[in-house]
Amino acid sequence: MGSGGSDITRIVIVCAGxxxxxxxxxxxxxxxxGSDAVPVGFVDDTPGLAGTAVxxxxxxxxxxxxxxxxxxAVIVALGDNQARSEMTERLLASGERLATAIHPCACIAPSASIGEGSMISAGAIVTPRAAIGRGVILNTSASVDHDSIVGDFAHVSAGATVGARCHIGAExxxxxxxxxxxxxxxxxxxxIGSGAVVVAHIPAGVVAFGVPARIRPDRKP
Ligand SMILES: CC(C)(COP(=O)(O)OP(=O)(O)OC[C@H]1O[C@@H](n2cnc3c(N)ncnc32)[C@H](O)[C@@H]1OP(=O)(O)O)[C@@H](O)C(=O)NCCC(=O)NCCS
Incomplete structure (x- = not known):
């Protein structure tokens, strides 16, 4: 685990935040x-970061x-979904390959799929036939249940729970x-705000929170 392909061994992490x-x-x-993937270091444009270590x-x-x-290969470690998407597409266009990072304490069903460039933290659980897109972050102890789809560059935060047969949109x-x-x-x-419980479909491009989650028209993502 930890690599997007058996021939990928040296991975550069893009952004050191x-x-x-x-x-x-x-x-x-x-x-x-036991993974054969080796992180070789970071690249980052932040002034003063070159020469430091993380x-x-x-x-x-x-x-x-x-x-x-x-x-x-590279892995784009930007927390902002849109920025991660744009950086990833830019690097792919320049000929880079994407690695995937999966913590050994994550639990991924063999029938689930994980897209290139995704980052799966310790304690995350992905159950059968779930499909995780490219560049997705599944954070600490996030779970995605069976037959759900998580779109490219989405982020399921720490402790968040996605039930069965859900569809989480890109970004x-x-x-x-x-x-x-x-x-x-x-x-x-x-x-979807922290601690919210989504019990109805929520459209694209909105902010929703609360129990049950309600769209907040005065807020934009
Ligand atoms: C949903 C969210 C984005 C809204 O942020 P925001 O628009 O800046 O909202 P504000 O902080 O200005 O709060 C506005 C009001 O909504 C309430 N509110 C905000 N988020 C809420 C939430 N998740 N649940 C319940 N109420 C919430 C605030 O208490 C505040 O209420 P008030 O006006 O009565 O004081 C943010 O609260 C949130 O949930 N962030 C989570 C970030 C996160 O988990 N990132 C992942 C990192 S790993």
Whole structure:
């Protein structure tokens, strides 16, 4: 685990912020558990970060110098869904390959699928036939139940629960501790607030929170 393909071994983590540290920890834990994937360091454009280290991994260069670093694939560790999507598409267009980071303490059903570039943290659970898209973050102890679909670049936050046969749209955020009841749909780029319970379909491009979750027309994602 920890790699998007058997021939991928050297992975550069794009961005060295909080999600970058999470991904470094996932890859280091996977390596200790026997993965052949090796995180070689970070690239990050933040002034002053080059030459520093995060969890013992060096920030090697700005993103524009990625081509000078020996590597097989990248993983884009940006917490913001739209920014992660845009950066990933830009890097793919420049010829990069995507790695996938799966913590050895995540539990993924063999019949589930995980898209390239996704980051699955410790304690996450994905049950049979769930389909996780590309560049998705499944954070600590998030769960996605059977036959659900999580769209590209969505984020299921720590402790959030997606029931069975749900459809979570691309770039949606299911915030910390929220629950999406089985068979519900959450539209693309929608934010479901922390602790919310979704018991009705929620359209694209809205913010909803509360129990039951209600759309807040005065807020935009
Ligand atoms: C839904 C959310 C995005 C709304 O943010 P916001 O628009 O900035 O809202 P505000 O903080 O200005 O709060 C506005 C009001 O809504 C309430 N509110 C906000 N989020 C709420 C929530 N999740 N549940 C219940 N009430 C909430 C606030 O208490 C406040 O009420 P008040 O006007 O009576 O004081 C945010 O609260 C949230 O849930 N963020 C989660 C982020 C997260 O988990 N990210 C993942 C990181 S791993």
């Amino acid at each position: 909080g999600q970058g540290a999470v991904v470094a920890d996932i890859l280091q834990s996977a390596r200790e558990a 969890l013992g991994l060096n920030v090697l260069a700005p993103i524009s110098e990625l081509g000078d670093i020996d590597h097989d 949606a955020l299911i915030a910390i501790g929220a629950t999406v009841a089985s068979m519900m749909t959450v539209g693309a780029r929608t934010i």
